[in-house]
Amino acid sequence: MTSLLLRLGAPLQSWGTSSRFVRRNTDRAPSKSGVIGLLAAAQGRRRTDPLEDLLDLRIGVRVEQPGTIERDFQTARTHDGTTSMPLSYRFYLADAVFLVAIHGEPTLLEGFQEALLRPVFPLFLGRRSCPPAGKLVQGLREGDVDTVLGAEPWLASLWVQKKNRAAEIVLDTVTDCPADEPGSELVRDEPLSFDPRERRYGWRTVRHGRVTIPNPAHRPAPAAAASDPLDPMAAFEEMF
Incomplete structure (x- = not known):
């Protein structure tokens, strides 16, 4: 079993699975449709090309690194400037970092x-205005998704690692799972077609979990210096 690991980090990224009309939301973790779109763009696939494989x-x-949600809004007018278009909202994740495992x-x-x-086409994290930053490809690892997500070192920014003084870190995970697995959740995030004329998405089942890994920036607190026991009579002894 082999998995490909990617680090998705950038000043801004956005992974909307429920965006509609003038409100474009973002999920708190990368979507499967977004990751597959990233792979398809790297291979040079057109939006009308099949995705079955x-x-x-x-x-x-x-x-x-969960990051924070930021809201932006956009205004627009018709070409002649006489008509204002509806105000639209865009939501982003700022300063977020994710480790993605792809098993196949x-x-x-x-x-x-x-x-x-x-890559053949430019890569972006959910939207064209969000190119990836840092080292994207982490390499191939032996093991399934759960195994490699539990074994890979923490990839958060160094300042985040140093800010957290704990020896071990608990990180949230979202993984594909069988439909009959207890506690699973249905999300409409299975890309069937990226064709602008007929975008189609199916349902997939995911489970939310946690893994515990060491903090590479952890430094044990220095031991307190040993001091001599207090002897209140010592000063008097030195007088004689």
Whole structure:
């Protein structure tokens, strides 16, 4: 079993699975449709190209650094300036970092890795205005999604690691799971077509979990210096 690991970090990213009309929301973790869109863009697939060979991929996300939600709004007018368009809202995740594990056939994953290192189309994290920052491809690992998400070192920004003084960190995860798994949740996030004329999404089942990993920036507190026991009579003894 092989998994491809990606680090998704940027000043801004947005992963909307329920965006409608003038309100474009973001989820708190990358969507499967967004990750598959990233892979398809790297390979040079057009929006009208089929996606059937990508739907068997199993996706897992570990929240390295949750970030904060920021709201932006946009105004627009018609070309002649006489009519104002409705005010629209855009929501983003600021300063967030995620570890994404993609499980599939080794040959297919190797192709994804090469494509991401030399993408045909520009890569972005949910929206075109959100290009990835830092090292995107972390490499191939042996193991399924759950195994690699529990074994990979913490990839949060160094300032976040230093800010948290705990020896171990508990991180949230969102992973694909069977439909009959207890506690699973249905989300409409299975991309069937990216064709602008007929965008279609199916349902997938995910589970929310947690993993505990060491904090690489943890430094044990220095031991208190040993002091001599207090002897109130010592000063008097020195007088004689």
